[in-house]
Each structure stands twice: as structure tokens, then as C-alpha cells.
Amino acid sequence: MKYVLIILTVLSIGSCKVSDNSKEKLKRTDKIVVAHRGASGYLPEHTIAAKAMAYAMQPDYIEQDLVLSKDDVPVVIHDIYLDDVTNVESVFPERKREDGRYYVIDFTFEELQKLNVTERFNTKDGKQFYPNRFPKGISSFKLHSLQQEIELIQGLNKSTGHTIGIYPEIKNPAFHHKNGKDIAKITLDVLSKYGYNTKDDKCIFQCFDAKELERVRKELKSQLFLVQLIEFPEETKQFSHFATYADGVGPWYKQIVDKKENGEWVFTSLVADAHKLGLKVHTYTLRADQLGEFSSFQENIKVLLEEANVDGCFTDFPDKVISVLEE
Numbered sequence: 566m567k568y569v570l571i572i573l574t575v576l577s578i579g580s581c582k583v584s585d586n587s588k589e590k591l592k593r594t595d596k597i598v599v600a601h602r603g604a605s606g607y608l609p610e611h612t613i614a615a616k617a618m619a620y621a622m623q624p625d626y627i628e629q630d631l632v633l634s635k636d637d638v639p640v641v642i643h644d645i646y647l648d649d650v651t652n653v654e655s656v657f658p659e660r661k662r663e664d665g666r667y668y669v670i671d672f673t674f675e676e677l678q679k680l681n682v683t684e685r686f687n688t689k690d691g692k693q694f695y696p697n698r699f700p701k702g703i704s705s706f707k708l709h710s711l712q713q714e715i716e717l718i719q720g721l722n723k724s725t726g727h728t729i730g731i732y733p734e735i736k737n738p739a740f741h742h743k744n745g746k747d748i749a750k751i752t753l754d755v756l757s758k759y760g761y762n763t764k765d766d767k768c769i770f771q772c773f774d775a776k777e778l779e780r781v782r783k784e785l786k787s788q789l790f791l792v793q794l795i796e797f798p799e800e801t802k803q804f805s806h807f808a809t810y811a812d813g814v815g816p817w818y819k820q821i822v823d824k825k826e827n828g829e830w831v832f833t834s835l836v837a838d839a840h841k842l843g844l845k846v847h848t849y850t851l852r853a854d855q856l857g858e859f860s861s862f863q864e865n866i867k868v869l870l871e872e873a874n875v876d877g878c879f880t881d882f883p884d885k886v887i888s889v890l891e892e
Contacts, residue, residue: 596870596890598877601880602643604619610685611629612707613709613714613717625730632748634673635674638710640710648667652680657672680707695855698854711752730767735748749777749781749785750785763789764789764790769789770789790812790813792814792815793815795815801835813847817849821835821836822868851879851881851882852880852882
């Protein structure tokens with residue numbers, strides 16, 4: 566009942582601009598908008614509430630970062646750690662490892678349900694990363710599984726008639742292998758159970774670990790749309806290899822925007838290089854409260870999606886990006 570009330574509330578928010586004609590919307594733009602950790606600019610990241618609010622904003626996809634619990638449940642959370650988004654230190658003070666951190670993989674899914682989720686904060690001083698976002702430590706939010714989120718999104722697709730997709734990312738597969746767990750296979754099995762098997766099934770699968778993503782395609786035989794996330798400049802030299810197993814790349818936007826000269830933005834060759842190989846480019850992460858070198862969020866959006874010609878973006882503020890694209 567609690568989640569139903571959340572969904573009904575966010576669906577009524579006027580600023581979300583829920584479209585009743587998704588086909589018309591697709592004619593206006595071919596850019597992909599991904600709700601990064603849900604509507605994380607407004608509610609604590611990766612909570613069911615943030616995902617319901619994101620759904621009401623009508624992005625193309627909603628993202629799920631995934632880490633395995635002790636009993637092999639894919640948990641929707643951004644990191645392998647718990648202590649910077651939950652109250653784990655006060656609930657299970659004795660469960661930290663020697664490095665002082667609390668790991669998702671050390672807790673069963675049932676134990677994880679005892680934790681409260683809050684806005685991301687610095688574990689050293691307790692201050693939240695984005696001070697103007699949802700206040701830290703208030704209201705009630707919980708961790709949830711990939712299965713629970715898929716059922717929410719698929720249920721809303723059925724009740725609203727929309728076809729919003731999912732965009733899962735497996736986090737730190739090497740760490741999981743070291744702890745005896747195959748997060749890629751477990752995640753793919755869950756996705757298959759819910760009907761996500763091919764490139765037509767509105768599911769884009771992403772990972773930073775190139776070796777693991779190649780394994781997903783070649784060893785685990787996945788036919789999903791795969792995106793190779795990239796973090797370091799030298800990885801742009803590997804696009805030809807990425808194209809042998811991936812369908813797209815996900816670079817940090819600063820790998821695309823080089824500088825501004827005489828009032829004009831100058832770009833690297835990244836997007837052109839990817840497009841020559843048939844790779845789509847979905848850049849991360851556009852934030853209205855972290856503009857960097859841009860004078861406004863509107864400029865941030867237009868520079869990346871129009872001038873740089875990226876195919877899509879991850880954003881904490883999907884409603885704002887959609888609003889600019891629909892102008």
C-alpha cells in the first residue's frame with residue numbers, strides 16, 4: 566500500500582509532464598534519456614520512490630546499479646558499500662570489515678531490509694554530497710531487489726500503456742568473482758525470467774569492466790543491447806575492440822567536451838569515432854546542480870545532445886532534460 570500511494574502521488578505531479586502520446590514524443594526526438602539512479606535529483610538515489618517519480622517523468626529508461634547480497638539477491642544500490650547511503654553503522658556496528666567499510670555482500674537480503682536509505686553522504690564528516698537535494702535522514706526509504714524494481718516498472722507499463730525500459734549495470738564484477746559470486750550470470754538469469762533477452766526487449770545492459778562485458782556477450786551468450794562504460798581517456802583507443810561485442814559506449818561527458826574557444830565549444834573525436842564503428846554513445850551524468858563549465862543546465866543539455874550529437878544521456882533530472890528536448 567505504501568508504494569501505491571507513492572506512485573499515485575508522483576504521477577499527479579504537474580512538473581513531470583506525463584505524455585499521453587509516446588509515439589508523438591518519439592517523432593520529436595531520437596535521443597535516449599536515462600533516469601540516473603531514478604529521479605535522484607529529487608529523492609534518495611535508487612529508492613522505489615525515486616524510481617516511481619522517474620517513471621512519472623517518462624524517460625526512455627530507468628537505471629539499476631546492482632550488487633549481490635550474501636544470499637545472491639541482486640540489490641539495487643550504486644556501490645558495493647552500504648555506509649554512505651544507509652544507517653548500517655548504527656544497526657550493525659559490529660559488521661564492518663577491517664577497512665572500516667560495510668559491504669552489501671556481507672548481509673542477507675532480509676538483513677538489508679532492516680536498514681534505512683538516505684541521501685548520499687560523506688562517511689568522514691556525515692555531510693550529504695548535494696546539500697540542496699532531499700534532506701538527509703528524514704522520511705523512510707528501504708533497499709530493494711532488481712526483481713522488485715522490474716515488477717514495479719513492468720506493472721506501470723501495463724497500467725499506463727507506456728514502454729519504459731530498464732538499464733541495469735553490474736557493479737565491480739571482479740570483486741564479486743573474488744568473493745565466489747557470478748553477478749553477471751545471476752543478473753542475466755533474472756532478466757531472462759522477466760522477458761529481457763534480446764535487443765528488442767527494452768533492456769540495455771552496461772558495465773565498466775570490459776573483460777566482463779565481453780564475457781557477457783561471448784561466453785554467457787547474451788543477446789541484449791550491451792553498453793561498454795568508459796572512465797579513462799586511454800579506453801577511447803579500444804573502440805574497435807569494443808565494437809566486437811558491444812552496441813554502444815558510455816563515456817563521461819568531459820571525455821566529449823574538450824574546451825571552449827572564442828565562444829564556441831570544441832569537442833573530441835569520441836562521438837564521431839564511435840559512430841563510425843556503429844556504436845551508440847550514452848554519456849553520463851547531466852546534473853542541474855553540478856554544472857561545471859556550463860552556464861546553465863539548458864546549455865549543458867544542448868551542447869551534449871545537439872552540438873556533440875550524443876545518442877543519449879544519463880541524468881539525475883530527467884524531467885528537465887525531456888523539457889529541453891521537447892521545446
